[in-house]
Amino acid sequence: MATPAGFQALPLPLIQLSLAAVLKCGQSFRWSILPLPMPSDPTIPAQEYRLCLRDRVVCLRQSQTALFYRSAFPDPQPSPTQLQLREAETLLWLNDYFQLDIDLSKLYDEWAARDTVFSGVKERFGGIRMLRQDPWENLISFICSSNNNISRITKMVQSLCKQYSPALLSLHDPSGHETHTYHPFPPPSVLAAPSVTATLRSLGFGYRAGYIQKTAQILVDAHGTTEAGREPSELWLESLRGVATADARAELLKLMGVGRKVADCILLMSLDKKEVIPVDTHVHQIAIKHYGFKGSLKGKSPMTPKLYEDVNSKLVDVWGDYAGWAHSVLFTSDLKSFASYGIQEPTPSSPVKGSKRSRVESLLPTPPTTPLPSPLKRKASSVPLESSNEPDSLAERVKRLRRK
Numbered sequence: 001m002a003t004p005a006g007f008q009a010l011p012l013p014l015i016q017l018s019l020a021a022v023l024k025c026g027q028s029f030r031w032s033i034l035p036l037p038m039p040s041d042p043t044i045p046a047q048e049y050r051l052c053l054r055d056r057v058v059c060l061r062q063s064q065t066a067l068f069y070r071s072a073f074p075d076p077q078p079s080p081t082q083l084q085l086r087e088a089e090t091l092l093w094l095n096d097y098f099q100l101d102i103d104l105s106k107l108y109d110e111w112a113a114r115d116t117v118f119s120g121v122k123e124r125f126g127g128i129r130m131l132r133q134d135p136w137e138n139l140i141s142f143i144c145s146s147n148n149n150i151s152r153i154t155k156m157v158q159s160l161c162k163q164y165s166p167a168l169l170s171l172h173d174p175s176g177h178e179t180h181t182y183h184p185f186p187p188p189s190v191l192a193a194p195s196v197t198a199t200l201r202s203l204g205f206g207y208r209a210g211y212i213q214k215t216a217q218i219l220v221d222a223h224g225t226t227e228a229g230r231e232p233s234e235l236w237l238e239s240l241r242g243v244a245t246a247d248a249r250a251e252l253l254k255l256m257g258v259g260r261k262v263a264d265c266i267l268l269m270s271l272d273k274k275e276v277i278p279v280d281t282h283v284h285q286i287a288i289k290h291y292g293f294k295g296s297l298k299g300k301s302p303m304t305p306k307l308y309e310d311v312n313s314k315l316v317d318v319w320g321d322y323a324g325w326a327h328s329v330l331f332t333s334d335l336k337s338f339a340s341y342g343i344q345e346p347t348p349s350s351p352v353k354g355s356k357r358s359r360v361e362s363l364l365p366t367p368p369t370t371p372l373p374s375p376l377k378r379k380a381s382s383v384p385l386e387s388s389n390e391p392d393s394l395a396e397r398v399k400r401l402r403r404k
Protein backbone atom coordinates (compact mmCIF):
# COMPACT_ATOMS: atom_id res chain seq x y z
CA MET A 1 0.00 0.00 0.00
CA ALA A 2 1.45 3.36 -1.04
CA THR A 3 1.67 6.12 1.54
CA PRO A 4 -1.57 8.13 1.33
CA ALA A 5 -1.20 11.76 0.26
CA GLY A 6 -0.24 14.05 3.14
CA PHE A 7 0.75 11.15 5.43
CA GLN A 8 4.13 10.04 6.74
CA ALA A 9 4.94 6.31 6.87
CA LEU A 10 6.39 4.47 9.86
CA PRO A 11 7.38 0.87 9.03
CA LEU A 12 5.49 -1.29 11.51
CA PRO A 13 4.14 -4.82 11.05
CA LEU A 14 0.53 -5.45 12.03
CA ILE A 15 1.74 -8.06 14.51
CA GLN A 16 3.26 -5.22 16.56
CA LEU A 17 0.15 -3.04 16.52
CA SER A 18 -3.36 -3.60 15.26
CA LEU A 19 -5.29 -0.33 15.44
CA ALA A 20 -8.56 -2.13 14.62
CA ALA A 21 -8.21 -4.09 17.86
CA VAL A 22 -6.32 -1.75 20.18
CA LEU A 23 -8.47 1.33 19.65
CA LYS A 24 -11.76 -0.51 20.17
CA CYS A 25 -11.11 -2.88 23.05
CA GLY A 26 -12.02 -0.65 25.96
CA GLN A 27 -8.70 1.06 26.70
CA SER A 28 -9.37 4.48 25.17
CA PHE A 29 -12.83 5.84 24.33
CA ARG A 30 -12.00 8.96 22.35
CA TRP A 31 -10.72 7.80 18.95
CA SER A 32 -12.97 8.53 15.97
CA ILE A 33 -13.07 5.68 13.49
CA LEU A 34 -13.97 6.73 9.93
CA PRO A 35 -14.37 4.47 6.89
CA LEU A 36 -12.08 5.05 3.92
CA PRO A 37 -13.80 5.43 0.54
CA MET A 38 -11.34 3.25 -1.40
CA PRO A 39 -9.97 0.27 0.48
CA SER A 40 -6.53 -0.44 -0.96
CA ASP A 41 -5.64 -3.41 1.21
CA PRO A 42 -8.45 -5.98 1.51
CA THR A 43 -6.73 -7.86 4.34
CA ILE A 44 -7.23 -5.15 6.97
CA PRO A 45 -10.06 -2.76 7.80
CA ALA A 46 -10.08 0.33 5.60
CA GLN A 47 -10.38 2.98 8.27
CA GLU A 48 -8.88 6.21 9.43
CA TYR A 49 -8.47 6.77 13.17
CA ARG A 50 -8.39 10.26 14.68
CA LEU A 51 -7.62 11.57 18.14
CA CYS A 52 -7.77 15.19 19.26
CA LEU A 53 -4.81 16.18 21.45
CA ARG A 54 -4.38 19.56 23.14
CA ASP A 55 -2.96 21.27 20.05
CA ARG A 56 -3.55 18.94 17.08
CA VAL A 57 -5.63 16.12 15.67
CA VAL A 58 -3.59 12.99 14.95
CA CYS A 59 -4.86 10.93 11.97
CA LEU A 60 -3.75 7.34 11.43
CA ARG A 61 -4.14 4.66 8.79
CA GLN A 62 -2.54 1.26 8.63
CA SER A 63 -1.33 -1.37 6.15
CA GLN A 64 0.19 -4.82 6.77
CA THR A 65 3.62 -3.27 7.08
CA ALA A 66 3.26 0.41 7.95
CA LEU A 67 1.53 2.92 10.17
CA PHE A 68 0.65 6.13 8.32
CA TYR A 69 0.27 9.34 10.29
CA ARG A 70 -0.44 13.00 9.75
CA SER A 71 -1.47 15.86 12.02
CA ALA A 72 -4.04 18.58 11.48
CA PHE A 73 -3.53 21.96 13.16
CA PRO A 74 -5.79 24.90 13.93
CA ASP A 75 -5.15 28.17 12.08
CA PRO A 76 -2.75 29.76 11.48
CA GLN A 77 -1.38 26.79 9.53
CA PRO A 78 2.28 25.96 10.18
CA SER A 79 4.83 26.78 7.45
CA PRO A 80 6.38 23.78 5.65
CA THR A 81 9.43 23.98 7.95
CA GLN A 82 7.31 24.20 11.10
CA LEU A 83 5.19 21.34 9.81
CA GLN A 84 8.25 19.09 9.59
CA LEU A 85 9.09 19.76 13.22
CA ARG A 86 5.47 19.26 14.25
CA GLU A 87 5.26 15.89 12.47
CA ALA A 88 8.48 14.89 14.26
CA GLU A 89 6.68 15.68 17.54
CA THR A 90 3.74 13.57 16.43
CA LEU A 91 6.10 10.69 15.73
CA LEU A 92 7.52 10.99 19.25
CA TRP A 93 3.98 11.05 20.61
CA LEU A 94 3.09 7.91 18.64
CA ASN A 95 6.16 6.11 19.96
CA ASP A 96 5.18 7.03 23.47
CA TYR A 97 1.42 6.44 23.23
CA PHE A 98 1.74 3.04 21.54
CA GLN A 99 4.91 2.13 23.54
CA LEU A 100 6.54 1.10 20.28
CA ASP A 101 9.89 0.44 21.93
CA ILE A 102 8.34 -2.63 23.52
CA ASP A 103 8.58 -5.67 21.24
CA LEU A 104 5.08 -7.15 21.32
CA SER A 105 5.83 -10.21 19.20
CA LYS A 106 8.53 -11.23 21.67
CA LEU A 107 6.02 -10.88 24.51
CA TYR A 108 3.43 -12.92 22.57
CA ASP A 109 6.02 -15.69 22.13
CA GLU A 110 6.79 -15.65 25.85
CA TRP A 111 3.10 -15.79 26.86
CA ALA A 112 2.40 -18.58 24.35
CA ALA A 113 5.31 -20.60 25.75
CA ARG A 114 3.87 -20.27 29.27
CA ASP A 115 0.20 -20.68 28.41
CA THR A 116 -1.58 -22.94 25.87
CA VAL A 117 -4.77 -20.87 26.12
CA PHE A 118 -2.81 -17.85 25.00
CA SER A 119 -1.22 -19.75 22.11
CA GLY A 120 -4.76 -20.59 20.94
CA VAL A 121 -5.71 -16.92 20.49
CA LYS A 122 -2.41 -15.29 19.59
CA GLU A 123 -2.68 -15.54 15.78
CA ARG A 124 -6.17 -14.15 15.49
CA PHE A 125 -5.72 -11.48 18.14
CA GLY A 126 -2.28 -10.22 17.16
CA GLY A 127 -1.05 -6.69 17.68
CA ILE A 128 -2.93 -5.94 20.92
CA ARG A 129 -0.68 -3.84 23.08
CA MET A 130 -1.24 -1.60 26.07
CA LEU A 131 -1.63 2.09 25.25
CA ARG A 132 0.21 4.61 27.42
CA GLN A 133 -2.61 7.08 27.88
CA ASP A 134 -2.85 10.47 29.48
CA PRO A 135 -3.54 9.67 33.16
CA TRP A 136 -6.10 12.44 33.67
CA GLU A 137 -8.22 11.39 30.68
CA ASN A 138 -7.79 7.74 31.68
CA LEU A 139 -8.97 8.49 35.24
CA ILE A 140 -12.14 10.29 34.17
CA SER A 141 -12.93 7.72 31.47
CA PHE A 142 -12.70 4.87 33.95
CA ILE A 143 -14.86 6.65 36.53
CA CYS A 144 -17.42 6.53 33.67
CA SER A 145 -16.75 2.82 33.17
CA SER A 146 -18.40 1.55 36.34
CA ASN A 147 -21.47 -0.57 35.53
CA ASN A 148 -21.16 0.46 31.91
CA ASN A 149 -20.29 -0.87 28.45
CA ILE A 150 -17.82 0.26 25.80
CA SER A 151 -20.31 1.94 23.45
CA ARG A 152 -22.00 3.88 26.22
CA ILE A 153 -18.69 4.95 27.83
CA THR A 154 -17.56 6.17 24.39
CA LYS A 155 -20.69 8.31 24.04
CA MET A 156 -20.26 9.75 27.53
CA VAL A 157 -16.60 10.65 27.08
CA GLN A 158 -17.32 12.28 23.74
CA SER A 159 -20.22 14.33 25.12
CA LEU A 160 -18.06 15.41 28.07
CA CYS A 161 -15.40 16.74 25.68
CA LYS A 162 -17.96 18.50 23.51
CA GLN A 163 -19.61 20.10 26.54
CA TYR A 164 -16.49 21.26 28.37
CA SER A 165 -13.79 21.86 25.82
CA PRO A 166 -13.93 24.38 22.93
CA ALA A 167 -13.53 22.89 19.45
CA LEU A 168 -9.90 22.89 18.32
CA LEU A 169 -10.64 22.49 14.59
CA SER A 170 -12.89 20.88 12.00
CA LEU A 171 -11.82 18.32 9.41
CA HIS A 172 -13.47 16.69 6.41
CA ASP A 173 -13.98 12.96 6.74
CA PRO A 174 -11.77 10.86 4.41
CA SER A 175 -14.44 10.79 1.69
CA GLY A 176 -14.74 14.59 1.83
CA HIS A 177 -18.51 14.67 2.30
CA GLU A 178 -18.90 15.52 5.94
CA THR A 179 -17.10 17.78 8.37
CA HIS A 180 -16.25 16.64 11.91
CA THR A 181 -15.40 18.93 14.78
CA TYR A 182 -12.72 17.90 17.27
CA HIS A 183 -12.55 18.79 20.96
CA PRO A 184 -9.57 18.09 23.26
CA PHE A 185 -10.13 16.50 26.67
CA PRO A 186 -11.10 19.20 29.22
CA PRO A 187 -8.62 19.97 32.05
CA PRO A 188 -9.27 19.33 35.79
CA SER A 189 -10.07 22.98 36.67
CA VAL A 190 -12.98 22.98 34.20
CA LEU A 191 -14.53 19.77 35.57
CA ALA A 192 -14.08 20.97 39.17
CA ALA A 193 -16.83 23.62 38.80
CA PRO A 194 -19.78 22.76 41.08
CA SER A 195 -22.29 23.07 38.22
CA VAL A 196 -20.61 20.14 36.43
CA THR A 197 -22.53 17.57 38.47
CA ALA A 198 -25.98 18.73 37.34
CA THR A 199 -24.88 19.21 33.73
CA LEU A 200 -23.34 15.75 33.46
CA ARG A 201 -26.43 14.24 35.08
CA SER A 202 -28.56 15.88 32.40
CA LEU A 203 -26.24 14.33 29.79
CA GLY A 204 -26.97 10.85 31.17
CA PHE A 205 -23.94 10.28 33.41
CA GLY A 206 -26.08 9.23 36.39
CA TYR A 207 -24.27 8.86 39.71
CA ARG A 208 -20.90 9.10 37.91
CA ALA A 209 -21.54 12.86 37.39
CA GLY A 210 -20.88 13.69 41.04
CA TYR A 211 -17.80 11.45 41.18
CA ILE A 212 -16.23 13.25 38.21
CA GLN A 213 -16.82 16.72 39.65
CA LYS A 214 -15.60 15.72 43.14
CA THR A 215 -12.50 13.97 41.84
CA ALA A 216 -11.62 17.05 39.77
CA GLN A 217 -12.23 19.25 42.81
CA ILE A 218 -10.06 17.09 45.12
CA LEU A 219 -7.19 17.29 42.62
CA VAL A 220 -7.52 21.02 41.96
CA ASP A 221 -7.78 21.79 45.71
CA ALA A 222 -4.65 19.75 46.37
CA HIS A 223 -2.52 20.86 43.43
CA GLY A 224 -3.85 24.23 42.21
CA THR A 225 -4.27 25.52 38.65
CA THR A 226 -2.16 27.35 36.08
CA GLU A 227 -2.86 29.97 33.43
CA ALA A 228 -1.67 27.90 30.49
CA GLY A 229 -0.39 24.45 29.62
CA ARG A 230 -0.96 21.26 31.54
CA GLU A 231 -2.37 21.76 35.01
CA PRO A 232 -0.50 20.76 38.20
CA SER A 233 -3.09 18.03 38.89
CA GLU A 234 -2.34 16.44 35.53
CA LEU A 235 1.39 16.58 36.17
CA TRP A 236 0.91 15.09 39.64
CA LEU A 237 -1.12 12.20 38.23
CA GLU A 238 1.58 11.59 35.66
CA SER A 239 4.25 11.63 38.37
CA LEU A 240 2.65 8.47 39.79
CA ARG A 241 4.41 6.64 36.94
CA GLY A 242 7.54 6.89 39.05
CA VAL A 243 5.86 5.70 42.27
CA ALA A 244 5.66 2.04 43.41
CA THR A 245 2.44 0.27 42.38
CA ALA A 246 0.95 -0.07 45.88
CA ASP A 247 1.64 3.58 46.74
CA ALA A 248 0.26 4.86 43.43
CA ARG A 249 -2.85 2.73 43.96
CA ALA A 250 -3.32 4.15 47.47
CA GLU A 251 -3.25 7.69 46.03
CA LEU A 252 -5.85 6.85 43.36
CA LEU A 253 -8.15 5.22 45.91
CA LYS A 254 -8.44 8.59 47.72
CA LEU A 255 -10.37 9.97 44.72
CA MET A 256 -14.15 9.70 44.29
CA GLY A 257 -15.60 6.88 42.18
CA VAL A 258 -12.27 5.05 42.19
CA GLY A 259 -12.37 1.56 43.68
CA ARG A 260 -9.79 -1.19 43.32
CA LYS A 261 -10.73 -2.13 39.78
CA VAL A 262 -10.84 1.42 38.39
CA ALA A 263 -7.55 2.20 40.17
CA ASP A 264 -5.95 -0.88 38.60
CA CYS A 265 -7.15 0.09 35.11
CA ILE A 266 -5.44 3.47 35.54
CA LEU A 267 -2.26 1.87 36.94
CA LEU A 268 -2.07 -0.45 33.92
CA MET A 269 -3.25 1.86 31.14
CA SER A 270 -1.56 5.15 31.91
CA LEU A 271 0.85 4.70 34.83
CA ASP A 272 3.22 2.04 33.44
CA LYS A 273 2.25 -0.70 35.94
CA LYS A 274 2.46 -3.48 33.36
CA GLU A 275 1.97 -6.33 35.84
CA VAL A 276 -1.40 -5.10 37.16
CA ILE A 277 -4.53 -7.06 36.17
CA PRO A 278 -7.84 -5.27 36.77
CA VAL A 279 -10.20 -8.01 37.94
CA ASP A 280 -13.94 -7.91 37.30
CA THR A 281 -16.49 -10.71 37.03
CA HIS A 282 -15.53 -11.11 33.36
CA VAL A 283 -11.86 -11.72 34.21
CA HIS A 284 -12.95 -13.95 37.09
CA GLN A 285 -14.93 -16.08 34.61
CA ILE A 286 -11.92 -16.32 32.28
CA ALA A 287 -9.84 -17.53 35.24
CA ILE A 288 -12.44 -20.20 36.07
CA LYS A 289 -12.99 -21.37 32.50
CA HIS A 290 -9.40 -21.54 31.33
CA TYR A 291 -7.00 -21.40 34.23
CA GLY A 292 -8.37 -23.94 36.68
CA PHE A 293 -9.53 -21.28 39.12
CA LYS A 294 -12.16 -22.59 41.54
CA GLY A 295 -15.56 -20.96 41.36
CA SER A 296 -18.98 -21.12 39.77
CA LEU A 297 -19.65 -20.13 36.17
CA LYS A 298 -23.35 -19.74 36.85
CA GLY A 299 -24.09 -17.39 39.73
CA LYS A 300 -21.74 -14.40 39.63
CA SER A 301 -19.77 -14.27 42.86
CA PRO A 302 -19.50 -10.89 44.56
CA MET A 303 -16.02 -9.49 44.01
CA THR A 304 -14.53 -9.51 47.51
CA PRO A 305 -11.03 -8.15 48.16
CA LYS A 306 -9.79 -11.71 48.77
CA LEU A 307 -11.28 -13.05 45.54
CA TYR A 308 -9.75 -10.10 43.69
CA GLU A 309 -6.28 -10.87 45.11
CA ASP A 310 -6.62 -14.59 44.39
CA VAL A 311 -7.64 -14.15 40.74
CA ASN A 312 -4.94 -11.56 40.32
CA SER A 313 -2.11 -13.68 41.73
CA LYS A 314 -3.27 -16.74 39.79
CA LEU A 315 -3.08 -14.85 36.48
CA VAL A 316 0.19 -13.12 37.35
CA ASP A 317 1.63 -16.62 37.94
CA VAL A 318 0.49 -17.64 34.47
CA TRP A 319 1.73 -14.63 32.50
CA GLY A 320 4.57 -13.04 34.50
CA ASP A 321 5.87 -9.47 34.49
CA TYR A 322 3.69 -8.18 31.68
CA ALA A 323 0.57 -9.92 33.01
CA GLY A 324 -1.59 -6.83 32.56
CA TRP A 325 -0.69 -6.69 28.88
CA ALA A 326 -1.43 -10.41 28.37
CA HIS A 327 -4.74 -10.02 30.17
CA SER A 328 -5.87 -7.39 27.66
CA VAL A 329 -5.35 -9.85 24.76
CA LEU A 330 -7.47 -12.51 26.48
CA PHE A 331 -10.01 -9.90 27.55
CA THR A 332 -10.37 -8.60 23.97
CA SER A 333 -10.68 -12.12 22.54
CA ASP A 334 -13.59 -12.65 24.90
CA LEU A 335 -15.50 -9.44 24.02
CA LYS A 336 -18.80 -9.90 22.19
CA SER A 337 -17.94 -7.03 19.85
CA PHE A 338 -14.90 -9.03 18.68
CA ALA A 339 -16.89 -12.22 17.95
CA SER A 340 -16.18 -12.09 14.22
CA TYR A 341 -12.88 -10.21 14.42
CA GLY A 342 -10.16 -11.67 12.17
CA ILE A 343 -12.55 -14.16 10.59
CA GLN A 344 -13.57 -13.49 7.00
CA GLU A 345 -16.02 -16.33 6.29
CA PRO A 346 -17.91 -17.70 9.28
CA THR A 347 -18.15 -21.50 9.02
CA PRO A 348 -20.41 -23.78 11.09
CA SER A 349 -17.58 -24.48 13.55
CA SER A 350 -16.43 -20.89 13.91
CA PRO A 351 -17.86 -18.48 16.44
CA VAL A 352 -20.67 -16.23 15.27
CA LYS A 353 -22.11 -13.08 16.78
CA GLY A 354 -24.31 -13.78 19.75
CA SER A 355 -22.79 -17.20 20.39
CA LYS A 356 -23.08 -18.14 24.05
CA ARG A 357 -19.62 -19.73 24.15
CA SER A 358 -16.79 -17.39 24.89
CA ARG A 359 -14.33 -16.58 22.16
CA VAL A 360 -11.46 -18.23 23.97
CA GLU A 361 -13.40 -21.43 24.34
CA SER A 362 -14.59 -21.55 20.74
CA LEU A 363 -11.07 -21.01 19.49
CA LEU A 364 -9.38 -23.74 21.43
CA PRO A 365 -10.31 -26.83 19.40
CA THR A 366 -9.62 -25.37 15.94
CA PRO A 367 -7.19 -22.73 14.79
CA PRO A 368 -8.71 -19.62 13.17
CA THR A 369 -10.17 -20.42 9.75
CA THR A 370 -8.42 -17.59 7.96
CA PRO A 371 -5.42 -16.39 9.89
CA LEU A 372 -4.01 -13.07 8.80
CA PRO A 373 -0.88 -13.39 6.67
CA SER A 374 2.13 -13.52 8.92
CA PRO A 375 3.72 -10.08 9.04
CA LEU A 376 7.43 -9.38 9.23
CA LYS A 377 9.02 -10.12 12.54
CA ARG A 378 11.08 -7.48 14.20
CA LYS A 379 14.33 -8.79 15.64
CA ALA A 380 13.64 -9.29 19.33
CA SER A 381 17.18 -8.45 20.37
CA SER A 382 17.11 -5.03 18.71
CA VAL A 383 14.28 -3.77 20.89
CA PRO A 384 15.02 -3.38 24.58
CA LEU A 385 12.01 -4.23 26.72
CA GLU A 386 12.64 -1.75 29.47
CA SER A 387 13.69 1.34 27.58
CA SER A 388 10.38 3.14 28.13
CA ASN A 389 11.20 3.39 31.80
CA GLU A 390 14.48 5.17 31.35
CA PRO A 391 14.55 8.68 32.79
CA ASP A 392 14.91 10.37 29.39
CA SER A 393 11.90 8.60 27.95
CA LEU A 394 10.07 9.60 24.82
CA ALA A 395 7.36 11.04 27.02
CA GLU A 396 9.80 13.49 28.53
CA ARG A 397 11.13 14.43 25.11
CA VAL A 398 7.63 14.96 23.77
CA LYS A 399 6.77 17.12 26.75
CA ARG A 400 9.86 19.25 26.25
CA LEU A 401 9.04 19.70 22.58
CA ARG A 402 5.47 20.65 23.41
CA ARG A 403 6.56 23.37 25.81
CA LYS A 404 8.62 25.11 23.13
Ligand SMILES: *[C@@H]1O[C@H](CO)[C@@H](O)[C@H](O)[C@H]1NC(C)=O
Nearest residue numbers: 147148149150151152153337
Ligand atom coordinates in the same frame (compact mmCIF):
# COMPACT_ATOMS: atom_id res chain seq x y z
C1 LIG B 1 -24.88 -0.65 26.79
O1 LIG B 1 -25.67 -0.14 27.85
C2 LIG B 1 -26.81 0.58 27.43
C3 LIG B 1 -27.45 1.18 28.68
O2 LIG B 1 -27.44 0.31 29.76
C4 LIG B 1 -27.74 -0.33 26.66
O3 LIG B 1 -28.90 0.36 26.24
C5 LIG B 1 -27.00 -0.89 25.45
O4 LIG B 1 -27.80 -1.81 24.77
C6 LIG B 1 -25.70 -1.55 25.88
N1 LIG B 1 -24.92 -1.87 24.70
C7 LIG B 1 -24.30 -3.01 24.53
C8 LIG B 1 -23.54 -3.17 23.27
O5 LIG B 1 -24.33 -3.91 25.36
